[in-house]
Amino acid sequence: MNTEIEKEVIGILLNHPEKLEAIPLESDWFGYPEYRMLFEAMRKSISHDLFDVYGKYNQLSKTPLDFSAVKSMRNEFTLVSQLNNDIQLIRKSAYNRQLNSAIAEYQANPFSENEQVLREVLAKNETVESVDNGRLDEAVEELKDSLTHPKPRGISTFKKLDSVLGGGMYGSMLFTIGARPSTGKTAFSVNLAYEALMNDKEVEVDFFTLEMNKQEMLNRFISRMTGVSSSMLRSKANELNDIVKSLIDQSTATLLNSKLRVYDGLETLGEIVQTIRKNASKAKSGKYLAIIDYIGLVKVPNVKDRYIEVGEVTRELKRLTNEFNIPIVALSQLSRGIENRQDKTPLLSDLRESGSIEQDSNVVAFLHRPQKVDSDRVVQLSIRKNREGELADINFTFIGEEMTFKEV
Structure with a gap:
């Protein structure tokens, strides 16, 4: 019930x-x-x-x-x-x-x-x-x-991103973020979840990680909250001083008291859909967000063609956003073809394995390092499809060792 x-x-x-x-x-x-x-x-x-x-x-x-x-x-x-x-x-x-x-x-x-x-x-x-x-x-x-009546706002994360999305991540939105490996897409999704949780204590976030385990994801959240590098948390946590250890204890308590759930053992589309259905149906209206890292690793049993498999994943995720009036963030890898171009700015055609990603998504954005910016810490979120609003480029300062994205 x-x-x-x-x-x-x-x-x-x-x-x-x-x-x-x-x-x-x-x-x-x-x-x-x-x-x-x-x-x-x-x-x-x-x-x-x-x-x-x-x-x-x-x-x-x-x-x-x-x-x-x-x-x-x-x-x-x-x-x-x-x-x-x-x-x-x-x-x-x-x-x-x-x-x-x-x-x-x-x-x-x-x-x-x-x-x-x-x-x-x-x-x-x-x-x-x-x-x-x-x-x-x-x-x-x-x-x-x-x-x-005032229109309910969506789930708030970063201020500039909220503005481009018309007030935050709204219900029925499938928001796909594409990136090449090592660009920081997992770190960015951690920041999205963190901002959503900190901006509204009632927001529930289901984070489905198909690349990392819970311990690795916990380290990334704690790194985002404390500034302590995730590699230090993984291998040399015992060498941290007492003040930092106390800060980590406070951060873990904050996470445990939040409505964040991390799933590292769900690989099939059916398992992920069942979990979203169960939790979204219980959550308050406008207070639920699911993040999937990443859709290229989601398995659909008895489907061998990868193009068809990814199409099934995006269509089912889109159905869920409509059925429960919730936003879902889906991460995706971009094809290697981008590496062979002189202009490495991502295009919609770079979405790997299936055109259904572009078709089913309300918003498509690309995370990349802009060539015209002379800094390896600037990462740009380029919104190249937005059914409800404008296209935009939002620059972030990305401090990788701290898992931190900050709007420039």
Whole structure:
């Protein structure tokens, strides 16, 4: 069960009671009694006034609920465009509860009547899948809301990058960052995660690393936070002085208290997708980010053609961004052809192995060292595709031994 999704639906309906008669939602789909009773109270309310809904709730439920809690649900701004998707997730969760109950009952009592119940539940699976009717009602409603309410910002990282992206990394964004090896793409993704976590303590970050293990990734995060080189942390940590060791202890405590998760044992597309689905469905709206380092190493079983394999990866990641209204950052290697050109500025055609990367991504950026800048510490993020905004070149100072990117 997912309390945040159910709470989100109640919040949307408190703000948009006109949706009550139009949505395919049943009260018994709610897993949490208080949300089920609030939904019933809204249906029975005539005026849909908050006090009236609260009064109806108290008539229906024996469990007390503070009025301030109901008011808080209404005041938490949630995009109405999320409603159908959230309802579908609630419905799937209700189906899974019913299925698990039927399986458990049949295993405990394998009688023909219990087998029939199980078959009937299994037969419902096809009807649980979402159907898009093609209408624009919710998109129009969201646009109208934006005329009178402030538009929620995306997940904030670097100020200049946030500006180019129109307020940060927004929901439904697949953001691909391409680079040649040893350019600092893993370090840059560590900085993105670090900035997102430090700018908003509620943001959850799932970091999928397919090249390094958790210890190596931890060293890179601690290096970014303390300025101690990751090589020192790896081989000579015992030689650090007590002040630095204390700083490292504080940084590890900060990371443990944050909502960062690092996965180093998931290699297949199915494993990564399943993990994102589980965690994104539980996260608060606008508070989830996934980073994948890197898509060229993600495996798709039973697919031998690498071009097709990468295409499957990017299409599935793009579906996830739309389904859960989340941003996903995917790192990618650029082809070797760039090394043979006199002008080594990356182009969209340099994306390795699949044109689907460019096609499926909302934003494509390249991390490279600009030839016209006389400094080996300047790394440029060149945004060469941006569906929602402008193209741009953002210069960073990259201090490799400290894993630090700073906007110039």
